[in-house]
Amino acid sequence: MQDLWRLSAADLAALIKSRKVSAGEAATSALARLDAVNPRINAVVDHRPEDVMKQAAAVDAAISRGEAIGPLAGVPVTVKVNIDQEGFATTNGLKLQRDAIAPANSPVIDNLKKSGAIILGRTNCPAFSYRWFTTNLIHGDTKNPRDPSITPGGSSGGAGAAVAAGIGHIAHGTDIAGSIRYPAYACGVHGLRPTVGRIAAVSGPLARTIGDLRIALGAMSAKDFRDPWWVPAPLEGPPMAKRAALCLHPDGLETVAEVKAAVTDAGKRLARAGWSVEEIATTPPLREPAEHLTRLWLGDGYEAQLEAAEREGDPGALACLRGNRSKVFPFDAAAFSRALTRRATLMREWLALFEKYAVLLMPVSAELPFPDQLDRKDAASFARVWQAQLTQIAIPFLGLPGLTVSTGLVGRVPVGVQVVSGRFREDLCLAAGEAIEAGGAPPAPIDPAS
Incomplete structure (x- = not known):
């Protein structure tokens, strides 16, 4: 064969x-x-x-x-x-x-x-x-x-x-x-x-x-004793009504037209598959969780990370650390405590959303995939990249599952939608993802383009 x-x-x-x-x-x-x-x-x-x-x-x-x-x-x-x-x-x-x-x-x-x-x-x-x-x-x-x-x-x-x-x-x-x-x-x-x-x-x-x-x-996801964070949660949770929220501008995200069209189209695909889809004006906070995640990720041990990046000499890593310095440094015990305290409150707001809706559809990014190395072009481009990625940065801080479903191409540039659900409800993300995927996806596998 x-x-x-x-x-x-x-x-x-x-x-x-x-x-x-x-x-x-x-x-x-x-x-x-x-x-x-x-x-x-x-x-x-x-x-x-x-x-x-x-x-x-x-x-x-x-x-x-x-x-x-x-x-x-x-x-x-x-x-x-x-x-x-x-x-x-x-x-x-x-x-x-x-x-x-x-x-x-x-x-x-x-x-x-x-x-x-x-x-x-x-x-x-x-x-x-x-x-x-x-x-x-x-x-x-x-x-x-x-x-x-x-x-x-x-x-x-x-x-x-x-x-x-x-x-x-x-x-x-x-x-x-x-x-x-x-x-x-x-x-x-x-x-x-x-x-x-x-x-x-x-x-x-x-x-x-x-x-x-x-x-x-x-x-x-099988159990392994070496992973102290592993939770024996079932891969299939209790049934929920096929009800989805759709948000084009979560927490004020400045979403470009092509991405809005893709998210809207994903909602229509879900509706054709028997889901009830409701557009909402905004979501629980994303900007604050994204800020906390960035501090925890880059601020904890910032000076040691910067020293290692300087020894490596990698320009992209240095741009990442230096470009975020004002956001994450200094990072002390009080900042750490505040982040964890706020995390619990923010998670409650998001979990309340998923009591009403099985899933949320929103952009993966505010923009189509970036020109390669855009973050190293200049300060404005660096800021543009980080602002566009709001929905990606925030979700891990909240501990929620997130699924990218690729839905099509703009020319030869891919576009898609992000599906989010409550904790350990990957099954709901995947169920919605399959309904969206049934409406079409970019051809794959492909030969590399020139």
């Missing part, structure tokens, strides 16, 4: 389990696709073909022995280079960490392997995973396969580019301030940032179908 790399993870796993194709054939196809297109986009920055084939052989041997295999049996997936994989450097996009060889796997890696997945390669991220653009001084720039003039997103930019170009069927990413949701948006695929406590290390999946996100969520 040709072009196995084109298949969804669900379809490929079904073929492997039924012995219509082997895990070895799937791995061979994935490696050939990587070799064919990765030189043009630099999405995968570390991989070992012999190890990939060894993993595939182990899956095929388990199937031949009649052993129970997981939902991702034989499915090639990629993992971000900021997460521990035994025997590989956890560079996080840093020359400083080129020799930081992981002695053991992260819980997320082990959960993927327990599900039967084959780890195909490690994907690029910006230095320190700071930015919505993916460049660094150790691995180089990642290009967006849909349009090399726009960012592939970040910090999981390599993950988004890989899955859009058919390098792996699912990609692992991490998301503190949009780092799964934005690469999915920029590369025209789908990405889920789960509730805090669902998956270790703020991790989540990117994929070409919502169905594959659901499978990946189940695999990645």
Whole structure:
């Protein structure tokens, strides 16, 4: 069978389990696709073909022995280079960490392997995973396969580019301030940032179908004693009425026309699928949570982060830290206490919204995906980027799940919608996402554009 790399993870796993194709054939196809297109986009920055084939052989041997295999049996997936994989450097996009060889796997890696997945390669991220653009001084720039003039997103930019170009069927990413949701948006695929406590290390999946996100969520969220934040919440919560809120300007976000049109269209798709959709003028606060998240992320240990960035010499990381200095420094115990106190109050306001609505539809970003490296152009461009990403920054502070659903293209630039729900209600996000996806999505996988 040709072009196995084109298949969804669900379809490929079904073929492997039924012995219509082997895990070895799937791995061979994935490696050939990587070799064919990765030189043009630099999405995968570390991989070992012999190890990939060894993993595939182990899956095929388990199937031949009649052993129970997981939902991702034989499915090639990629993992971000900021997460521990035994025997590989956890560079996080840093020359400083080129020799930081992981002695053991992260819980997320082990959960993927327990599900039967084959780890195909490690994907690029910006230095320190700071930015919505993916460049660094150790691995180089990642290009967006849909349009090399726009960012592939970040910090999981390599993950988004890989899955859009058919390098792996699912990609692992991490998301503190949009780092799964934005690469999915920029590369025209789908990405889920789960509730805090669902998956270790703020991790989540990117994929070409919502169905594959659901499978990946189940695999990645298995219990591991090494994750002290893990919560044994069911993947399916109690039924809720199919009622959605839609907001074009959450907390005053200055949303461009193309993005407003995409969010509006997503609402119409939900309505056609039997959902009740109500447009609301605004949401509970987003600006305040975004400010607190930025302080907690960059302000805690700011001077040490800046010193490390100066030693690395990465211009993007330095721009991020220096551009936010006035917002986050100094950061003392009183500021930390205020942030945590306000977090509880703000979460209550948001949870009240989700007592009324199953999901909220709103922009992923105020703008279409940015021109690549826009944040380094000048001070005004830096401020523009951070202002546009309000909805991405705020949601993690609130501990809520957020899903990017890519819905179409403006020319060749992707656009989509963000679906948010209450804590541990990824099932509602995915249910709404599937209804939206049914109305159309950018074609994927694709060959990289010139």
